[in-house]
Amino acid sequence: MIKRITKIGFIGTVLMILSGCLGMPKGVEPVSGFELNRYLGKWYEVARLNHSFEEGLSKVSAEYSINEDGSVKVINRGYSKEEKEWNEAEGKAKFIDAEDQGYLKVSFFGPFYGSYVVFELDKENYQYAFVSGPDLDYLWLLSRTKEVDQEVIEHFVSTAQSLGFKTNELIFVEQ
Numbered sequence: 001m002i003k004r005i006t007k008i009g010f011i012g013t014v015l016m017i018l019s020g021c022l023g024m025p026k027g028v029e030p031v032s033g034f035e036l037n038r039y040l041g042k043w044y045e046v047a048r049l050n051h052s053f054e055e056g057l058s059k060v061s062a063e064y065s066i067n068e069d070g071s072v073k074v075i076n077r078g079y080s081k082e083e084k085e086w087n088e089a090e091g092k093a094k095f096i097d098a099e100d101q102g103y104l105k106v107s108f109f110g111p112f113y114g115s116y117v118v119f120e121l122d123k124e125n126y127q128y129a130f131v132s133g134p135d136l137d138y139l140w141l142l143s144r145t146k147e148v149d150q151e152v153i154e155h156f157v158s159t160a161q162s163l164g165f166k167t168n169e170l171i172f173v174e175q
Contacts, residue, residue, distance in 0.1 A: 021114045021134035022096060022105055027163045028132050030103035031121045036072070038126045039118075040064045043142040045078075045173045046128075047156065049166065051138070053089075056082055058174035062142065067092060074106060102129075120159060128152050130159060139165045146175040 024030070045060035054060065057078030065073045072093040079086055091108035093116055095101070102118025120130035128148055131140045141148070141156045161167045 023134045024103070024115055024117045024119075025132055025134075025136045025163060025165075028117055028119045030101045030117050030119060031123070032101055033123060034100050034102040034118060034121070035126075036099065039129075040066065040072075041144075043129070043144060044146045044175065045140055046143050046146075046148055047139075047141040047153070047170050047172050049137060049139045049169055050171050054078065056080055057087065060173050064093075072104070074108075120156075128156075130156055132165075136164050136166070139170075 042061055042063045045062065048054060048060075057080055060076070060078035063075045063077070067073045074091040074093055075088060076091070077086060077088045089108050091106055093104045093106040094113075096103045096105050096115075102121060104116040104118075105113035106116045107113045115132070115134040117132045118129050119132055120128075122128045127144045129142045131142060132138055139160055141153070143152075157167045157170070160170075
């Protein structure tokens with residue numbers, strides 16, 4: 001059974017995050033040459049900095065598709081061992097600048113948007129992506145597969161650390 005995430009902590013945290021936070025961390029630059037059609041589909045969360053809205057979740061994935069209005073439909077899903085059920089949140093994303101830049105804004109609650117910055121991407125095969133939010137508190141390593149090569153993880157950690165992210169606090173997601 002899938003349960004819509006409606007926890008007070010989740011909603012409060014997401015509202016704080018998404019209330020107009022459309023910047024990006026200093027030194028982080030969105031990828032250019034971004035191709036949305038190649039980015040669509042399912043991605044698995046390999047690593048993240050923790051937040052209350054994902055706390056305790058394993059088997060986390062994000063699925064991207066196109067809405068009728070041209071925006072990107074986002075479905076985030078994760079399993080809560082504590083609650084013994086799946087949690088799901090649906091949102092939408094739109095490009096902030098050019099559509100060939102990995103710089104989008106995402107919303108899970110009406111007019112409140114937050115940054116979604118793809119700052120590293122396997123441009124050849126679209127197999128992994130490094131994503132940040134509006135500041136150094138938000139960081140994800142996404143992959144098309146549940147596991148990635150160790151060299152991708154090392155590159156992710158090294159790159160994130162050089163940009164100032166607290167890589168010692170990374171959570172590697174149980175699949």
